[in-house]
Amino acid sequence: MDPAQLPALVAFVNVARHGSFTRAAAEGGVSASALSQSIRALEVQLNVRLFNRTTRRVALTEAGGQFLERVRPALAMLEGAYEALDETRAEPSGTLRINLPRIASELLIIPHLAEFARRYPRVVLEMSLDDGFSDLVGEGFDAGIRLGEQLARDMVAVPLSGPLRVVMAGSPEYFERFSKPATPSDLTQHNCLRYRFSTSRGIYRWELAQPGQPQGVVEVGTNGTFVTNDLRTMVQAAEHGVGLLHVIEDYIRPQLADGRLVRVLDEWSLTFDGFSLYMPGRTQMPLKLRVFVDFLKEKCRMARAR
Known part of the structure; x- marks a missing residue:
């Protein structure tokens, strides 16, 4: 191998990881055109096409995929060698x-x-x-x-954190307008704030513990007028009286401590890893x-x- 090819190999792995010359170039602090030229020069030296390029996407060729599987571990070994030097310097x-x-x-x-x-x-x-x-x-x-x-x-x-607990809570303003739920079935009568996963696009189903059954878990489908993929926004909505919240207790501990939010259905709160x-x-x-x-x-x- 020509040592001068090493920067091009690093560029190749980065483009493959991002599936984009633009994103890989931004990460490396170079222009997309310079990165593209580097990859084209590598393809010429190797006499093989590594990527199929269109105006909308960049994808590895079969040969490019096989090459990536061999190059990536080799670069990881080189990175490990540099990290070993850090060990000696502590x-x-x-x-x-x-x-x-x-x-x-x-x-x-x-x-x-x-x-x-x-x-x-x-x-x-x-x-x-x-x-x-x-x-x-x-x-x-x-x-x-x-x-x-x-x-x-x-x-x-x-x-890291030890067991965590999920609680249900709402603001005092909300409970001035709606009575507190006494059982999980009462949740159908409440405006429940719902979380949408950014990756799967699914809506989180509330998981509740069954009182007296440590291993028992009940999934509850909820209804509500507000859905978000941002937890901080959901907490703010609860603070402003929009609806009920279902979230890790530690995340809203300040709001619970100063009364901005009030726990409900506490005996149904679930503890998990x-x-x-x-x-x-x-x-x-x-x-x-x-x-x-x-x-x-x-x-x-x-x-x-x-």
Whole structure:
């Protein structure tokens, strides 16, 4: 292999990951035309077409797909070699790409982000927010954060938050207009705020515990006049008296504490596995990821101790 081809190989993997010259160029800080020329030069050197290009999409050819499967592990080995140098310097550095839902970002990361930056100034933390599962390897993520019950079995998981509780709540203003529900069946008479998953496009069905049956779970279909794919917006709607909310208790703890929101059907609140950081199985965790995991575990332990 000609060492001069290495930047073009990195560009090839990035274009394949994004399925777009424009997005790959933006990530790499170069122009799309320069990136395209680099890929065309690589194709000429290899004497094979790597991508099928149209005005609307970019897709790997069969040969390009086979080449990607061999190149990607090789580049990962090179990245690992650089990370091993960080180990010898005992100074974490580089870009750490994490995929996680917004609620995990707001509960676990944002409150401690400034401290993490002070501790590890050479680590660039890049967070991609979505509520679905991403291909960590294929999309270039170092790790993801999801609820424990959602994790794939072939992933290495590190528990973070401990068990979480989901509660139902509404504002005092709302309960001035509507009586509080006494049983789950009463929810049909209430305006329930509903969450639509951005990835699957499905509407979340409220999951309730069955009193006296620790393992019993009841799914409740709800009706309402407001649907959103943003949890913060849904909480704000509840605060303004639009309807009832079903959400992780920790996310609305300030509103519950100061009375902006009031819990209902508390005995039906469900407790479930909390957040875990997950990653593909690796023989050695990069230093930048290891310090991130240790940092989150430390902060979660402190939160549980309060």
